[in-house]
Amino acid sequence: MTLPPMFKQMALRTSAMVLVKLLGLLLRIPLFRYLGPEGVGLYQIAYSFYGLVLTLLTGGMPTALTLFTAKNARTGWRIYRDMSVLYIGVCTLLCTGFFLFTNEIALRLGNEKLELAIRMFLPALWLVPLLSLLRGYLQGLEAFGAIAVSEIVEQSVRVGTILLLLSIGTSLSMPQALGTAALGASTGAVCAFAFLLVMLPLRQPRTSESPASEQAEPDLSLRLFAHTTLALTATRLIIPLMDFLEASIVPARLQSSGLSPGQALAIFGEMTGMAMTIVYIPTLITFSLTHTLSPKIAADWQARRLDRSFRRIGKALNLTILWGISAALFLFAFAEELARLLFDQAKLAAAIRLLSLCPLLAGLREVTTSVLWAVGRKKEPMRGILAGIACSMTMLYVLTGIPGWGYTGIAVGVLLFETIPVLWNLNVLRRDLRLSFSGRTLVLHAIVLLLLTCAITLWGGRLLPAAGFSGMPLQVTLMLLTFACSAGYVAIVALMRQK
DSSP, rough: OOOOOHHHHEEEEEEEHHHHHHHHHHHHHHHHHHHHHHHHHHHHHHHHHHHHHHHHTTTTHHHOOOOOOOHOHHHHHHHHHHHHHHHHHHHHHHHHHHHTTTTHHHHHHHHHGHHHHHHHHHHHHHHHHHHHHHHHHHHHHHEEEEEHHHHHHHHHHHHHHHHHHHOOTTOOOHHHHHHHHHHHHHHHHHHHHHHHHHHHHHHHOEEEEEEEHHHHHHHHHHHHHHHHHHHHHHHHEEEEEEEHHHHHHHHHHHHHHTTHHHHHHHHHHHHOOOHHHHTTTTHHHHHHHHHHHHHHHHHHHHHTTTHHHHHHHHHHHHHHHHHHHHHHHHHHHTHHHHHHHHOOOOOHHHHHHHHHHHHHHHHHHHHHHHHHTTTTTHHHHHHHHHHHHHHHHHHHHHHHSSOOOOHHHHHHHHHHHHHHHHHHHHHHHHHHHHOOOHHHHHHHHHHHHHHHHHHHHHHHHHHHHTTTTHHHHHHHHHHHHHHHHHHHHHHHHHHHHHH
């Protein structure tokens, strides 16, 4: 049976996104092992600055350009051409200013070791907005294959550049290592932009309109484009702004609690860089689930096939909860083994256990947000996220300033940011869509997963040593068995519900 084009495009985009995220994860493990906790903390601060400036530059313009190009390709091309010229001028002036005042910016961010990293990010700050704009234009032309390949090229070159340079320079200083990590963003963007420029002539639409008709188009399209861009930028600015505020608040508050700058950066790096990298690995599954089901839910809702929409919403929520519970149990049970295996930092185990609920909460936040967007309740998730950020920043500021509460304070802030939007979204689903949730069934599944995890770790810990396993091979085998059984149980439950 031949799949409809929409499903092929959706599968292509989802596969590319998952692969890009997986490559980024594979880079973080050796990079963070190389940098160490303090270096990871510095890298997180530099990257939060880069992410905030990049969001301010691009914002919602690529998405707005996609919408306008899909409606009228010739108008989209005109906007892309004009905005590219504007971007070149603005980015050149901005990057020049950043280059001249790099030392002052690094001191403002809290550490002069960030100076080289900021300078290495500047080429990416100049080029990535142009790359994002070009992707937005091509997406309006439905060039999904070219965009997917460019994303994979960008991430592959970035990962390859950083790993190659770090393997060559085995005795780099901290500023040099941070600069090397930042340089990868520029090399990846160059290759992706070059690829899309080659593909651009092949995707240009052929039109028979005359230049006179193009000049006759009203300026209302540009005005509407500007309003759409500002609205989308406001929504996309929230998360980068939170990351930047977190990077600005937490290390300073940790120092005010009596820690040295190095100790504060190490705790910040361990929690926001290393531990959060581990605990958010399972969200790749819920990320794929969201991008697969949300277009189908939106299509069913628009066609007024409400029964099918509710079934798919229920299926998505139950799968997300089951997977999140199994991932949380896995992280809590094997925190020490994961910390040693991935980052060679056994002390990360406590941080991983504190954040072990993140896969469940983050998966629910992602799925419920996508469901609300699909059914037309687009403002509600934003309100929940804003409430979560306000509570999270408040608790981070208060708790991280208390002596001895560094790790716990950061964990409370992160969990609050995930929990409040989930509760908000679930309340909206219950109130507006009249959705009911079977708590008894979920508790039963949670008990089964808990017993399954305990049985494998206890019996496997006794039987495998008798078969000759010991040390790290024993722990890895136990982790793989637990993961396989938990994932198998979730898959069986999903198949039974589908039948």
